[in-house]
Amino acid sequence: xxxxxxxxxxxxxxxxxxxxxxxxxxxxxxxxxxxxxxxxxxxxxxxxxxxxxxxxxxxxxxxxxxxxxxxxxxxxxxxxxxxxxxxxxxxxxxxxxxxxxxxxxxxxxxxxxxxxxxxxxxxxxxxxxxxxxxxxxxxxxxxxxxxxxxxxxxxxxxxxxxxxxxxxxxxxxxxxxxxxxxxxxxxxxxxxx
Numbered sequence: 201x202x203x204x205x206x207x208x209x210x211x212x213x214x215x216x217x218x219x220x221x222x223x224x225x226x227x228x229x230x231x232x233x234x235x236x237x238x239x240x241x242x243x244x245x246x247x248x249x250x251x252x253x254x255x256x257x258x259x260x261x262x263x264x265x266x267x268x269x270x271x272x273x274x275x276x277x278x279x280x281x282x283x284x285x286x287x288x289x290x291x292x293x294x295x296x297x298x299x300x301x302x303x304x305x306x307x308x309x310x311x312x313x314x315x316x317x318x319x320x321x322x323x324x325x326x327x328x329x330x331x332x333x334x335x336x337x338x339x340x341x342x343x344x345x346x347x348x349x350x351x352x353x354x355x356x357x358x359x360x361x362x363x364x365x366x367x368x369x370x371x372x373x374x375x376x377x378x379x380x381x382x383x384x385x386x387x388x389x390x391x392x393x
Contacts, residue, residue, distance in 0.1 A: 202385050205229040209237075209324060219245035244327045247283035249287035249298040251333040253306060254363065257383060259393050261366050262306050262337060263380065265357040266348075271376075282359065283377040286330075302335065306358050307346030310335045321378055324375065332383055344363035363393040 201208075210225040225239045253262035265282050272279030287301035295313060303309050313335040321330050347355020367384050369375040375384070387393055 246288050247329045248285045248288045249294045250333040250379045251298045251335050252284050253337045259363050263359045282375050284380045298333050305348050305356050306345050307344040309343045310339045358370045
């Protein structure tokens with residue numbers, strides 16, 4: 201952190217129940233040179249990785265469906281979200297993480313993945329950088345049913361559908377997850393499928 205216009209004056213831990221929620225008070229020097237004091241709640245859950253699995257021959261993708269409490273609290277009647285496979289890095293690098301998460305969640309063991317982009321998904325309140333990947337799969341890579349880890353209380357449904365079905369779910373509102381939308385649009389623009 202080297203921005204001379206920012207001076208953090210206090211960091212107060214609000215919660216470390218799930219991840220880390222801090223209240224950060226800081227002085228911010230405006231363009232006219234006048235400082236202002238701000239306070240923001242900042243949620244630190246670590247960084248993550250996500251992947252769009254695609255099969256160019258079958259013109260299909262593999263997505264997941266799982267319950268997401270925050271969406272349930274904000275108007276998603278079922279709380280279920282259709283998303284690309286994703287997970288927290290823990291101590292892995294992004295590539296190792298997404299290969300591990302892909303096998304845990306979808307049952308596909310990938311060897312090669314392609315990095316698309318790094319992005320902050322909610323920079324107003326969450327520190328997370330999300331590393332987005334694509335990876336081609338075929339049936340020979342299927343080593344388990346997937347579904348996530350019991351030890352992480354994951355209950356993930358694996359979905360295989362045509363790319364066109366998935367892409368159309370953006371317009372219908374069935375897919376509202378930003379990382380999934382970004383990766384599906386990337387696949388469309390790049391002509392991966």
